[in-house]
Amino acid sequence: MAKKHKLTSQQRKEIRKREEQALKDLEQRIQDYDPKLNKISQFKDLPISNNTLSGLTESSFVSLTDIQKESIPSALKGDDILGAARTGSGKTLAFLIPVIEKLYRAKWTELDGLGALIISPTRELAIQIYEVLVKIGRHNSFSAGLVIGGKDVKFEMERLSKINILIGTPGRILQHLDQTVGMDTNNLQMLVLDEADRILDMGFKKTLDDIVSNLPPTRQTLLFSATQSKSISDLARLSLTNPKYIGVKETDDQIATPESLQQSYITVNLEEKLDTLFSFIKTHLKAKILVFLSTSKQVHYVYETFRTMQPGVSLMQLHGRQKQTARTETVYKFSKAQHVCLFATDVVARGIDFPSIDWVIQVDAPEDADTYIHRVGRAARFGKTGKSLLMVTPSEEEGMLKRLESKKIIPNKLNIKQAKKRSIRSQMQALCFKDPELKYLGQKAFISYVKSIYIQKDKDVFKPEELPVEEYAKSLGLPGAPKIKIKGGTKNKELKNASRQLLALSKANEDGEFDEEEAKKVRTKYDRMFERKNQNVLSEHYLNITNEVNKHGKGGDEQDDGEDDDEDDFIAVKRTDHDINEEDLPDLIAPESKRAAKRALSKKQSINEKGNPTKLKFDDDGVAHQLYEFEDEEDFQKIRKKRKRQEAERRAMEEDYSSDEESGEPVVYLGAPSGDIDQDYGMGDDDDDQSSDEDSDDQPPSKKAKWFENDKVGGRERDDEPQILELEQPETIEDLEALTSRLISQ
CATH class of the missing domain: 3.40.50.300 (P-loop containing nucleotide triphosphate hydrolases)
Structure with missing residues (x-):
């Protein structure tokens, strides 16, 4: 070098x-x-x-x-x-x-x-x-x-x-x-x-x-x-x-959209927006589409549901609640893809250069004309062609068109072809019914959209009082509209990034004086999390049941008729007030000496004085019994006699088996004799069995003739009848091989 x-x-x-x-x-x-x-x-x-x-x-x-x-x-x-x-x-x-x-x-x-x-x-x-x-x-x-x-x-x-x-x-x-x-x-x-x-x-x-x-x-x-x-x-x-x-004129301080952009809008009811969007995607599978929604929770819910229904094109999502790595990866993939649909919020409405976007769809109307200009500006960049579509509800149409006309933007009105439109409401309801987590996302999407309409400044365009909340909730697949609690109204946007400590210090009590203790309290996200009542996960029917249980569980004072109704109180828990007798309470005075304290804390000493702890079990009638308890003497004697009798019978069977082998008779026993004489040997009635049980303590039972033994005719055995073999049930391969060899040898 x-x-x-x-x-x-x-x-x-x-x-x-x-x-x-x-x-x-x-x-x-x-x-x-x-x-x-x-x-x-x-x-x-x-x-x-x-x-x-x-x-x-x-x-x-x-x-x-x-x-x-x-x-x-x-x-x-x-x-x-x-x-x-x-x-x-x-x-x-x-x-x-x-x-x-x-x-x-x-x-x-x-x-x-x-x-x-x-x-x-x-x-x-x-x-x-x-x-x-x-x-x-x-x-x-x-x-x-x-x-x-x-x-x-x-x-x-x-x-x-x-x-x-x-x-x-x-x-x-x-x-x-x-x-x-x-x-x-x-x-x-x-x-x-x-x-x-x-x-x-x-x-x-x-x-x-x-x-x-x-x-x-x-x-x-x-x-x-x-x-x-x-x-x-x-x-x-x-x-x-x-x-x-x-580039700023004195008479008009705003700039219009690109000339190569074809702008259009449609009037659609709020509850039909998702049906229209899904139908549009199904008819434009060979296009690159960017869909704008108002909130990140809407983006998340629409993405998850549409992905499950598989419209036939790749789907992506991009919003501010994602991690930065996921956002960067989504931007890169969407820029490189040719046929894809991206659901996004206004986080990508400004300045982002996505090449070759065919359609920009605004499902939710923008907050003002400036936001509209930035949204549609993602298409038709650097002289290229592009198209945009704005969905407005009948209550938003007049006001939004006036705002756009002030910026010299006049989009063309389009009509929806009803033949190509399909409803996905039943599919959304089925998805929410099967997946509670998806239902929860739908509820959050509903609440976030209603809140976004409520905090809009332009009330001539956005009218919260005219929202069809029940129909919109059903279009999302929900059984009903969730309850919404809105705080602050239009001030939410202004207070979003304000310092919490400054807000706390600015609060004054009724007398106009600052409360230092109250000012020091700063509510964090964990405080709000523990204070939140997550009632959206539970259905309204279940909440009614739990409320009834709590109502009945307070005691019998709330009953109007004073009669006991067993059917109504099937799942109710009644509580009765108990009088506490202080004399029955144990002595809780601490031991005075060190030796007494050591004996009280010692597990070994406690066992010596009080014995081992007991454990109870309950039978079918609900009666408590000790886990190990002695049985009655009478029952114990009966079991003892029965076991002795079974042992004597087993010995008798072994003697018969050995005597049969010595005599050369080909007899094989199948199965051990059971303890019930009536079943295997019983030739008498119940009274004979009871008497035999009482006398069988010391002497074995008398040997009886068995039905499977060979009969003798004329002082000799009958060779013409088939020999009956009684064998034990083989459990393993070795038992089966031994049984086979014994049968072959016969």
Whole structure:
């Protein structure tokens, strides 16, 4: 292997001089660049470094999109950007390229610490941004990191001090700002918020305020989203100075959906939505479908039931309650699959680039027009074609269409072909009847959907009082609508991420004074778990039975007629009050001496004084008996006489057998004689048997003639009659072989 040639000091100076000159030329090109005069269409025409251009070319990024043409030059000059463009227009590159170029021109190294912070609302979008950054920044020496929930926090803490570009979700970034010693943001050059309107929403408001308070105000800030807000209060919180609005018109601050997207809607009753969805999947088996539902519990239940009914296409689920490994694996598999159906919540509604989606189905109506734009934006990305279908109930139709029309979105109305529609209500009911766990999931899905409708802000579209709850419960396969307890109403969304300790401290008693003891109590998930009454698992009929049992079990005072009804009280447990006599209670005074205490605690001493513990058993009549108890003397004597008689009979049989062998008679006995003389030998009546039992204590019974012995005719044996052989029942192979040999020898 050839040795690497060492550079001289003069050569190093020349290289450093050329790099400085290249940076000066690049700075001059950026300052002289005017988007209005320079009509460009490719990345090579931008004033960017060769390293970044090589990474873009090798990653197959050649042409610029509209949002990239307008935002990248301004961002390179150091301006704050507020950018908005329709989904699938390439907003990711619009902020990643300025981030890389900013650190490149500042000669950023590992020792300079964190230079750029990119915040994403969801984990999947953060992973996607990180993957794109690795591709286009392969020729640069910057270190990049990804911090999201579901990963090892300690592993991230050990490496944060050496990261130049950090990508993450708001919660995990704030956690590292509070806990990680090596995370220093004093030298931060750029802050990027992807899907900024979602991050600025109520759910991340406090978290984002805490993050911004730890950042220097001299940074450059970029905000990108498909739908953008120009609220002065939001921009002031982020310390934006004279931001440039890219792609945002003064008359309309929202951007419509892609032109290549075919949008349509159908009006369907709430209880018929699952029937319509299953029928749609059965008729589109060769398509890639993304189905949006309101809650994660709905996604879980629909996925489990549809998977059991096997519509004929691969099914997947994706929601926020899954583990991060499962979510990442599902995103990867769905991106690579060709014919598949994915049930998901709005966790994948923003920014995720799923290639070649044919249909986006919205089973539940979105909360607003912005959410609709983000949902349908998963299809028809980068100029490709796609279709979307929105299901609205009759009460939601008018209000939702008005909201979409305000964004210049007018979907086409479609009619359902009743011939191809099939009902799955009976199948859902059968599944819930067979599987209690599936029934429990259905109940949770029902409750979560009703709650999601109740907390919606737009009451012109979502009307909880008009929900057909009983019919909807039956469509899910449930026997009836579960009871729902809703707390907080529309404030739930606002209080979702609020600190529990702050909420506890803000509570005041009736006098207006703080209760310190009450403020210190913070209810955890375990507290709520033990306080919860899980009544949904039990049927209403069973609950009625248990209530009746408890009612009757309180005593006979609640009976109205005062008569005893044995049939009504068949399963009732009656309790009677017992008077306690203190004189009958044992003496519970502790022993005074050590010897008495030792004797009281000693098991051996206790057995010597009180004997072994006794154990009782109950007969069929419910009478208690000791496990080992002596029988009566009379019964014992009868058993003793019977055993003596059986032993004498056995000896007599052995003598007969030996005498028959000596006489040469071919007689073989089959089975030992039983103890019942009447059955085997009995030729007399019952009185004779009783007298023989009484006299058989000392003398064996007299020998009687047996019916199987050979008769003698005329003083000689009858040779013409067949000889009867009595044999023991063979139990093993050896017994069978011995019996065979004996029979053959006869």
